[in-house]
Amino acid sequence: MTKFVIVTGGVLSSVGKGTVAASIGLLLKARGYKTSVVKVDPYINVDAGTMNPYMHGEVFVTDDGAETDLDLGHYERFLDIDMSKHNNITAGKVYFEVIKKEREGKYLGQTVQIIPHVTDEIKSMIRKVAELDKADIVIVEIGGTVGDIESLPFLEAVRQMKLEEEEHDIVFIHVALVEYLNVTGELKTKPLQHSVQELRRIGIQPDIIIARSIVPIDEETKKKIALFTNVKPEYIFSNYDVSTAYEVPLILEKQSLPSKLLSKLALKDTPPKLDDWVNFVNAIKNGNKVVRIGLVGKYTKLKDSYLSIKEAIYHASAMLHLKPQIVWIESTDLEKDNAVEEKLKGLDGIVVLPGFGARGVDGKLKAIKYARENNVPYLGICYGLQLAVVEFARNVLGLKGAHTTEVDPNTPYPVVTLLDEQKRVTQVGGTMRLGAQKIILKEGTIAYNLYGKSEVYERHRHRYEVNPEYVDKLQSAGMIISGVSENGLVEMIELKDHKFFVATQAHPEFKSRPLRPSPLFVGFLKAAAGL
Structure with missing residues (x-):
C-alpha cells in the first residue's frame, strides 16, 4: 500500500x-x-x-x-x-x-x-x-x-x-x-x-x-x-x-x-x-574560478521567472568547479542610450532568455549583436534563438526590417513566423508546441560534440519557428543549422569562427539535473571560463 x-x-x-x-x-x-x-x-x-x-x-x-x-x-x-x-x-x-x-x-x-x-x-x-x-x-x-x-x-x-x-x-x-x-x-x-x-x-x-x-x-x-x-x-x-x-x-x-x-x-x-x-553541494559552494554570466530577459525583476535556467547554470558550474556570478539584466534597460556597453562589458558569457511579445525585444537584439561582434560566448534559448536569427538577418544578411511576425506581422522579411499547425489554433491554453521533441543533430557541430549523439529529446514551448524560406540564405552567410526536427524545423543554430555562439529552440534547462547537467550549459560555461 x-x-x-x-x-x-x-x-x-x-x-x-x-x-x-x-x-x-x-x-x-x-x-x-x-x-x-x-x-x-x-x-x-x-x-x-x-x-x-x-x-x-x-x-x-x-x-x-x-x-x-x-x-x-x-x-x-x-x-x-x-x-x-x-x-x-x-x-x-x-x-x-x-x-x-x-x-x-x-x-x-x-x-x-x-x-x-x-x-x-x-x-x-x-x-x-x-x-x-x-x-x-x-x-x-x-x-x-x-x-x-x-x-x-x-x-x-x-x-x-x-x-x-x-x-x-x-x-x-x-x-x-x-x-x-x-x-x-x-x-x-x-x-x-x-x-x-x-x-x-x-x-x-x-x-x-x-x-x-x-x-x-x-x-x-x-x-x-x-x-x-x-x-x-x-x-x-x-x-x-x-x-x-x-x-x-x-x-x-x-x-x-x-x-x-x-x-x-x-x-x-x-x-x-x-x-x-x-559532493555536488560542496562543488557548488567551493567553485575555483569566477565566471560572470549575464542573463538578459524581460522578467528579471522576479528571479523565479527563469528558475530552471539559473539552476542549470549552477549544475554545469558544479561539474566544472566554477563559481558563477549571475548578472540579471532587464532587456528594456539595454534599449537606453549607451546602456549596452555599460551593462554587458566585462561579462564572460551572455544568455538571452525565453519570453513572448514585443516588450524588451530591441534590448535582446542589442545583446545578441554585442555577443556576436565581440566574440562573447552566447547561449540563446527559445526566443533567444529566434531573435538571434533576426539579428543575423538584419546585420549580416543585410535584410533591413527583418523580424519575427510575432512582433511585426508586416515585416518585409519574416525570418521567424508562426508554426503551420498554430495557424488553426483558436484557444490559448495548452496549445503551443509542447513537451519532449526529437532533435536531429548535424555531425561535426558544437551541439553534436556536446551531446555525443545524433538524436536527442529536449522539451519545447513555442508557437513560432525559423521561416524555412530563409534557411538557405542564413546558411550561405555562415550560420550553421546544427539541429533540426523530424519534419525539418530549425532546432539549433551556431556561428562559425566564434568562441561559442549556440542557440536552441528548445528549453534544455528543464532536463538539467544536479548530477547530470545539460550538455549545452556545460559547453557554454566551459567557453565562458576559457576551459
Whole structure:
C-alpha cells in the first residue's frame, strides 16, 4: 500500500514548501523507497501556461507537454525523476472534471457539491498518482497558505484521506515561518502557532513541524512551539537559511527528519546513499574560478521567472568547479542610450532568455549583436534563438526590417513566423508546441560534440519557428543549422569562427539535473571560463 506525506504551509507563501517536499523525496529515495511528488495548486487556471511569470514564476514543462508550477522543477532536480501532467493538480482541473461529469449525467439525481463531489475528485487524482507512478510513498504539497479560501477543498480532501487510510499510511508535515527580530535577537513563534491553530480548526493535526527561519531554532523555541501546537519537540525541525537550496536535504538529514518520518509511517529506516549529493553541494559552494554570466530577459525583476535556467547554470558550474556570478539584466534597460556597453562589458558569457511579445525585444537584439561582434560566448534559448536569427538577418544578411511576425506581422522579411499547425489554433491554453521533441543533430557541430549523439529529446514551448524560406540564405552567410526536427524545423543554430555562439529552440534547462547537467550549459560555461 502506498503511504502519503502531506505538506502544508503557513504564515506566508513562498515559505519553502516545494524545497522541503523535494528534499524529503530525495532523502526517502536515497533510502531505497520509490517516491513521487504531487503539487496541488488551488488556483482556478487549468494549468500555469497562461500566467505571467510575475504572477507565479516560471512555467515548468514536462516531457508529456504539461505546463506546470515551478515546484515540479524542484521535484525533478532533487529526485532525478520525470514528472508528468498528473503530478500537478489544480482547482481548475478538478472543477473542470466535476462539471464535465455532471454534464455527462454521472451525478444524475444528485446535488453536486464541494463535499463530497469536489473532495472525492481531489482524492481520486492524488491516489491516481500513486497508481500511475507505482510509488511506495507519495508526497503531496498543498500550494498556498493555510487560511486561504482557495485551499479549503484540498485541505478537506486530505483530512478525509486521514480517516480513510490506515493509521500509519498518512503523515502531515506543516512548514511555517518563524520570524527573527534583528533588533532584539528573538525568534517569534506566534504566527506559526496561529497557522497550526487554523489547521487544527479544520480538522488536521500536524504530525511534524518544520520551522522556516533565517537562523536555526533552539531547543527552547522548539519547546514553545510544541506547547502550543501539540507536536512533540523531537518532531519539530529547523529549516534555516543556507547558501544553496540543495543543502536543505543535508540539514534535514542531520536532524534525523527522515528517520522520524519513517517511524511515523511504520517503515524501515536504512542508511541513505548521499555521497554524490554531498559532493555536488560542496562543488557548488567551493567553485575555483569566477565566471560572470549575464542573463538578459524581460522578467528579471522576479528571479523565479527563469528558475530552471539559473539552476542549470549552477549544475554545469558544479561539474566544472566554477563559481558563477549571475548578472540579471532587464532587456528594456539595454534599449537606453549607451546602456549596452555599460551593462554587458566585462561579462564572460551572455544568455538571452525565453519570453513572448514585443516588450524588451530591441534590448535582446542589442545583446545578441554585442555577443556576436565581440566574440562573447552566447547561449540563446527559445526566443533567444529566434531573435538571434533576426539579428543575423538584419546585420549580416543585410535584410533591413527583418523580424519575427510575432512582433511585426508586416515585416518585409519574416525570418521567424508562426508554426503551420498554430495557424488553426483558436484557444490559448495548452496549445503551443509542447513537451519532449526529437532533435536531429548535424555531425561535426558544437551541439553534436556536446551531446555525443545524433538524436536527442529536449522539451519545447513555442508557437513560432525559423521561416524555412530563409534557411538557405542564413546558411550561405555562415550560420550553421546544427539541429533540426523530424519534419525539418530549425532546432539549433551556431556561428562559425566564434568562441561559442549556440542557440536552441528548445528549453534544455528543464532536463538539467544536479548530477547530470545539460550538455549545452556545460559547453557554454566551459567557453565562458576559457576551459
